[in-house]
Amino acid sequence: MKSQAITGNFQEANVDAIAVAVFKDEKTTAPFLKELDKTTGGLIAGIFKDEDFKGDAGETALVRFAAGKGKPSRVLLIGVGKKEDYKVPAVGVLAGTAVRFLLKRNITSFVLVPRSEADAGEVAQVAMQSVITSQYGVDKYKTKDKNEKVVENFVLCVDGADAGALKSGLNRGEIVGESMNFTRDMCNEPANILHPTEMAKRAEKMAKETGLKCEILDEAKMKKLGMGSLLSVSIGSEQPPKMIVLKYEPKKSTGKKGELLAIVGKGVCFDTGGISLKPAEGMDAMKHDMTGGGTVIGTMRAIALLKPSIPVIGVVAAVENMPSGKATRPGDVVTAMNGKTIEVLNTDAEGRLILADAVAYAEKEGATTIVDMATLTGAVIIALGDLNTAVLGNDQDLINTIIECGKEVGEDYWQLPVGPGYSRQIKSDIADIKNIGAPRKAGTIAGAVFIQEFVDKAKWAHLDIAGTAWADDIKPHQGKGPTGVCIRTLLRMIEKSQ
């Protein structure tokens, strides 16, 4: 894809279409639309009148007109709602909507006129990211009927902006968008292809290409470290477990000495439930139970290329959860790396078992702040659906930062509580703790307070993405399938803490 930023004269751009944001109840008498209306010979005024186009968020209308050679001959009007509600994330929705609308009609080159008054670099970044992520599709394994249309030429026009700021924004947006798609590709892979060994291979290859340090801990190493909790999950599988450790070190750090952020992910490449076997219906969805891990790898890719000035470490616990003659049984007791004993009462509550050792390892590696991501509980889907990621943790400032950064990038988080009352519910009769809480009560919180048992002094937040990792419905700006959720929030958080 060719991309370019211009600072005016979009009607002269050498593309097929102009995609413009239209505010709610904006009249064609507004100077901007008046000019466009003139170009189209009054067709835009007609749309407002005849089709009752009001500029509500998500409304679209396409106008075709006669234009000079090499000039755009279509205008796509995209409603963005009230001007005062039009924030940077909405520019992403706008760009993605334009891409998907135009590609469906075989239009592969366009100029986007977002008309946002926000920082031009940010506008460029979010527009570019969305142009890339909106084209993502899940048809990799189709041999026919593949959707092969892609944007060939993307031009962004921000009137009067600084050209350098726009250009670097486009570059950053490309990094973020491609990193999100990198993660989404892993999530979409079936489990016969993306097992822990393959996941580790992809992380290693990415690390080599981007200059990150990468270490893969194998089963023997994990045994030596005493990761009995993680190993109790992988023991039933023919696929060996891998702990993927990625390290980013800035040339010159501006962070406080001794501070280290760790992002930690659940990488269950397939979750059958183990001996506590899941029902057949919908089990195929458990190929994306590695989304937390995939998110860590994609975020580390973006970090390596964006080069923030603070160090970050990424830890992924990659395993497969299978039933077999060697598998962990309900009632088994295992010992985690930090010495705590766990009664495994349900082998389907495996995410917390692998994260227990992963967060303990991150802290042992020097992490002072830990954010873990996991498709941990079905309960979070009941509570929040696919619109909010649950956030829980031991540090309110960290949680507030995540919620705030989420707002700024257009990802929603909702905090759930933790506390001694909930922690009591995971006490075991025969071991230190058990891996499930009270039956049918606060399942998402039970998962979080379990992981908390393995955090020592670090500030910690847990993001349960079971509801937000995968989109069941097509949106105007985003296809079905893996969403790449949390990556932008984490990157924002890192950007702000430099």
Ligand code: BES
């Ligand atoms: N991977 C699942 C959670 C999940 C469900 C993710 C649906 C995405 C969509 C997790 O390992 C699991 O099985 N959790 C159990 C925990 C229970 C046994 C305490 C659940 O939520 O039912």
Ligand code: MN
């Ligand atoms: Mn499970």
Ligand code: ZN
């Ligand atoms: Zn799982």
